[in-house]
Amino acid sequence: MTDTLGPPPAAQAEATADDVDTYEGTGGGPRPTQAQRIVTPRDAVLPIVLVLTLVALYTWVQGQTLDNISVNILDTGAIISATVEHIYIAFTIAVLVVLIAVPMGVLVTRDRTKFLAPIVLGIANFGQAAPSLGLLALVGIYYTGFWAVVLILTGYALLSVLRNTIAGLQQVDKGVLDAAKGMGMSPVAVLLRVELPLAVPIIGAGARTALILAVATVPLGAFLNAGGLGQQLIASIKTDRAAATLAIAVIIAVLALFLDWLASILQRAATPRGVR
Amino acid sequence: MTGLPFGEWLSQNQLEIIFRVQQHFLLSIYCVGLAAAVGLTIALLTYRYVTIPNISIAVIAILFTIPSVAMFGFVFSLTGNALLTLIPVVVMYGLLPITRNAIVGLQAADPAVIDAAKGMGVGSLRMLWQIRFPIAWPVILAGLRVSTQLTIGILAIAAYVTDFGLGIFGFNALNNLGSVNTGNQALACVLFVAAVALFFDAVFVLVRRFTTPRGVRV
Numbered sequence: 113m114t115d116t117l118g119p120p121p122a123a124q125a126e127a128t129a130d131d132v133d134t135y136e137g138t139g140g141g142p143r144p145t146q147a148q149r150i151v152t153p154r155d156a157v158l159p160i161v162l163v164l165t166l167v168a169l170y171t172w173v174q175g176q177t178l179d180n181i182s183v184n185i186l187d188t189g190a191i192i193s194a195t196v197e198h199i200y201i202a203f204t205i206a207v208l209v210v211l212i213a214v215p216m217g218v219l220v221t222r223d224r225t226k227f228l229a230p231i232v233l234g235i236a237n238f239g240q241a242a243p244s245l246g247l248l249a250l251v252g253i254y255y256t257g258f259w260a261v262v263l264i265l266t267g268y269a270l271l272s273v274l275r276n277t278i279a280g281l282q283q284v285d286k287g288v289l290d291a292a293k294g295m296g297m298s299p300v301a302v303l304l305r306v307e308l309p310l311a312v313p314i315i316g317a318g319a320r321t322a323l324i325l326a327v328a329t330v331p332l333g334a335f336l337n338a339g340g341l342g343q344q345l346i347a348s349i350k351t352d353r354a355a356a357t358l359a360i361a362v363i364i365a366v367l368a369l370f371l372d373w374l375a376s377i378l379q380r381a382a383t384p385r386g387v388r
Numbered sequence: 389m390t391g392l393p394f395g396e397w398l399s400q401n402q403l404e405i406i407f408r409v410q411q412h413f414l415l416s417i418y419c420v421g422l423a424a425a426v427g428l429t430i431a432l433l434t435y436r437y438v439t440i441p442n443i444s445i446a447v448i449a450i451l452f453t454i455p456s457v458a459m460f461g462f463v464f465s466l467t468g469n470a471l472l473t474l475i476p477v478v479v480m481y482g483l484l485p486i487t488r489n490a491i492v493g494l495q496a497a498d499p500a501v502i503d504a505a506k507g508m509g510v511g512s513l514r515m516l517w518q519i520r521f522p523i524a525w526p527v528i529l530a531g532l533r534v535s536t537q538l539t540i541g542i543l544a545i546a547a548y549v550t551d552f553g554l555g556i557f558g559f560n561a562l563n564n565l566g567s568v569n570t571g572n573q574a575l576a577c578v579l580f581v582a583a584v585a586l587f588f589d590a591v592f593v594l595v596r597r598f599t600t601p602r603g604v605r606v
Binding site: 240245247248331360372 | 554
């Protein structure tokens, strides 16, 4: 019965005095659900739908009469290796982004370095206003290949994760921090055991959006010879083959949804039970 | 790679640049306006339920994850018309932040506040207009702002299949990497798209300052 959508009415009525106390400020109203398990049966739905979509796509493509160009674009071996490249690019970006953005966000929210926050946010805002397309073109003049694309898209995705990390850390209740200090926790312990866990939902939301945007921009990386499914996509759009375009677009979308699904489970695993 | 200096290139292509900035600017207004109309309608129709908002957000999120280049290519091969491709697709991508924030915002009102209003005899329409909407407004505005930024970026990518907006410079550069004026074109794409985006951002900052009810201001 524990679903993520909302508490069943019975659970609301059963809110004990203890519960109300831990969720101060709601006037004793309904509280967010606490999903106890990390993976629920509901999580199986999306992968099943995705697999069914791919099967349907495969059958549909088999039924089409394709010319040589489309057949070349849709060559199974090439698509599989391009898919692996695509995942590899997206994964590298995601890991780099989290590794860079979270420490940076922590740094600019410390008391001693607080003055940096507006500067960093200003840069982040400007960077996000610049189009990824133009940045790719600008860097592509001098550098091409895997790392050029990874670094541009990392820098780009970094901004939204950084912004969310700062927002997530700033929204942590000051009373909670005082309580942690009062219990004798060192600043590092407060950060690792109180602040970051409480900020995980917001940081995670930013990271997932960044991942989606990165995965969606990876196809443009094919212009800079970074590999991935973008090659097939650009080839099919340029040669105006609608069936091939559809097939590649669906594969890229399925990939993006799968990565997002994976990220959502990771996010839940990282969220402390009380905040879930 | 010895093209014109950037300033000279700008003055030589002045007319085209001004034209494309205007185009980008107006198209983003139209698309965000449409996305706001659709997104707010969805939010208003569904915020009272528990499951339906989640389903509609999930559907929009699924559409959102489809890479825009792929979407443009596919829709263009179906419609064959630049505007009929550009507007629906761009609106579709702008929809997610608006709808999600509007639903979250409308549902965010403290149950105690709602109870208090009910106790004072506030009816359902007034509840929406005078209580839920003002509380949700900063969140909705934030959604509109994100959506505008997204729209401006995706409009640039729309230039891959259409002839509209500033993205043309970017794709010209990507298609001719290494030729003489590539750098100028890429730089123009980055700078002018960023300028349009920052302009809208500034507008949103002002709007938020002047329209947020005092009690809800953060």
